Amino acid sequence: MFKNEEMEINLGPQHPSTHGVLRVKLRLDGETITHCKPVIGYLHRGVEKICENQTFFQGQVWTDRMDYCSAVANNLGWAEANEKLFGITVPRRAQYIRTLLNEFNRLASHLIWLATHALDIGAMTVFLYAFREREDILDMNEAFCGSRLTTTAFRIGGLREDMPPGFEKMARKFLAKFPTCLEEYENLLSENRIWKKRTVGVAMLSAEDAIALGVTGPVLRAAGVPYDIRKAFPYAAYAEMDFEVPTETAADTYARYLVRMAEMRQSARIIQQCLDGMPEGPVMAKIPKILKPEVNEVYHATEAPKGELGYYLVGEKGSTNPYRFHVRAPGFINLQSLPKMAEGGLIADIVAAIGTLDIVLGEIDR
Amino acid sequence: MNKFLRTLIPSDIAKGLAITGKHFCKVFFTANRRKVPFHIVSEYPEVVAKVQPRYRGRLTLLKDEQGEIKCVCCLACEKICPTQVITIEKGKKEGRKMPYPVRYDFEMERCIFCEFCVESCGFDSIILNHQFELATYNREDFSLGMEGLSQNMFEPSPVGKFSVADD
Numbered sequence A: 001m002f003k004n005e006e007m008e009i010n011l012g013p014q015h016p017s018t019h020g021v022l023r024v025k026l027r028l029d030g031e032t033i034t035h036c037k038p039v040i041g042y043l044h045r046g047v048e049k050i051c052e053n054q055t056f057f058q059g060q061v062w063t064d065r066m067d068y069c070s071a072v073a074n075n076l077g078w079a080e081a082n083e084k085l086f087g088i089t090v091p092r093r094a095q096y097i098r099t100l101l102n103e104f105n106r107l108a109s110h111l112i113w114l115a116t117h118a119l120d121i122g123a124m125t126v127f128l129y130a131f132r133e134r135e136d137i138l139d140m141n142e143a144f145c146g147s148r149l150t151t152t153a154f155r156i157g158g159l160r161e162d163m164p165p166g167f168e169k170m171a172r173k174f175l176a177k178f179p180t181c182l183e184e185y186e187n188l189l190s191e192n193r194i195w196k197k198r199t200v201g202v203a204m205l206s207a208e209d210a211i212a213l214g215v216t217g218p219v220l221r222a223a224g225v226p227y228d229i230r231k232a233f234p235y236a237a238y239a240e241m242d243f244e245v246p247t248e249t250a251a252d253t254y255a256r257y258l259v260r261m262a263e264m265r266q267s268a269r270i271i272q273q274c275l276d277g278m279p280e281g282p283v284m285a286k287i288p289k290i291l292k293p294e295v296n297e298v299y300h301a302t303e304a305p306k307g308e309l310g311y312y313l314v315g316e317k318g319s320t321n322p323y324r325f326h327v328r329a330p331g332f333i334n335l336q337s338l339p340k341m342a343e344g345g346l347i348a349d350i351v352a353a354i355g356t357l358d359i360v361l362g363e364i365d366r
Numbered sequence B: 001m002n003k004f005l006r007t008l009i010p011s012d013i014a015k016g017l018a019i020t021g022k023h024f025c026k027v028f029f030t031a032n033r034r035k036v037p038f039h040i041v042s043e044y045p046e047v048v049a050k051v052q053p054r055y056r057g058r059l060t061l062l063k064d065e066q067g068e069i070k071c072v073c074c075l076a077c078e079k080i081c082p083t084q085v086i087t088i089e090k091g092k093k094e095g096r097k098m099p100y101p102v103r104y105d106f107e108m109e110r111c112i113f114c115e116f117c118v119e120s121c122g123f124d125s126i127i128l129n130h131q132f133e134l135a136t137y138n139r140e141d142f143s144l145g146m147e148g149l150s151q152n153m154f155e156p157s158p159v160g161k162f163s164v165a166d167d
């Protein structure tokens, strides 16, 4: 009686569960997705080109605005890529503070992931609790660099200022209560039958596929590949830190949830070690007032909360601007795996797939 | 059998409810009684918002004790600003050795509050104050100068009523 037809629909660009202005073209057979194509570019600002027209010093403010949920991690990558280009050694105290702030930022980013991901799937309570803890981290950002989201935290060669008075107390207070908060989230979610129904076995991405697509970060680690740049190519003060790289083998949404929760515990451990072993000394290296590059090109990869964040910088002789600047954004590369995750699944599960990738459109479109 | 019991008795949901219940009781039974309340929401427009000492707000020109403008027109801030929102016109003033800014224009709508200008100033003549409520209805109000009708570079912004604008 009825014709059997495939239907095409758009998810987004103004859809609350696409975490920004992502548009996904879906072809449906009933409720099953047969074809899925992400369309990006709605937030394109040309950050790479802007940075090529600015000096190395000024470029940092644009990196804040790429992945605005983890601005500190972006700043760190930019600062270290520049230091590599100019051959600057950063004082040890500055390295420790950078590591500390970066890990706090990872916590903030993972908390916002947990909050929005759970909200997308239908668990409202976790959203409020996770934002409560994130607020404390943002307050610490504000105390340290004066801004909550667009931090501009570091300078090429070190830090602008040392830790403000009272910062260490704030950090320790947060660390003391954070494990209980994590337990709360886990009590709310880990065993919850609705959560498990919506996540276990949903949006699978095997290790082979993940590696073939270049996926990094928690998504790759949830497929059983223990690849973490903090361990593989240590930067900042990570070589001196004692932490583990949590992995899971199930490769589904639930495994990614477990990996990120375990990562938050490890981050708290790293922060504790940073606070305890904080060396004394200056926080800024001696650098010339006008930076002119000697080496021609560098690629520097850091482990941002979302995956491998790489900065490729080409310096020109005699110029104060980068000749070419390119960002390997983790969100952009991870989004490639969305069709693989969603195709063949139900339409309700694409929300889980987008949430589990933890994308930020500011970084994907740049 | 075990699975059947688990389906029948929703222990996982009870666990979640216990957490929300605990928080609810903590806040509800201590309301108005504790010095440091458990609830973390700040009653913002009624209570003035406090920001951290390093907070980056609106750019402000400073004067010294004699009421002279501290700026000496070295143009460092103009050069370093990533969005080029500062425009300075150099000039002279009777009885002053240093150059004097005839015009100091600042277009707030494009400022990204990065504090690079303050950092580059070797004469401590500008700061970012602690105001964050800077929205206005007219676009012209965002072009600040040394003399402005609704707001200028010396005074705190009149629109920011609920944030502190000290130091």
Ligand code: SF4
Pocket: B059, B080, B081, B082, B083, B084, B085, B086, B110, B111, B112, B113, B114, B115, B116, B117, B118
């Ligand atoms: S805060 Fe940044 S954007 Fe604003 S005027 Fe100063 S340098 Fe320019």
Ligand code: SF4
Pocket: B070, B071, B072, B073, B074, B075, B076, B077, B078, B088, B120, B121, B122, B123, B124, B125, B126
């Ligand atoms: S850097 Fe300071 S002294 Fe120089 S022009 Fe700017 S405000 Fe004036």
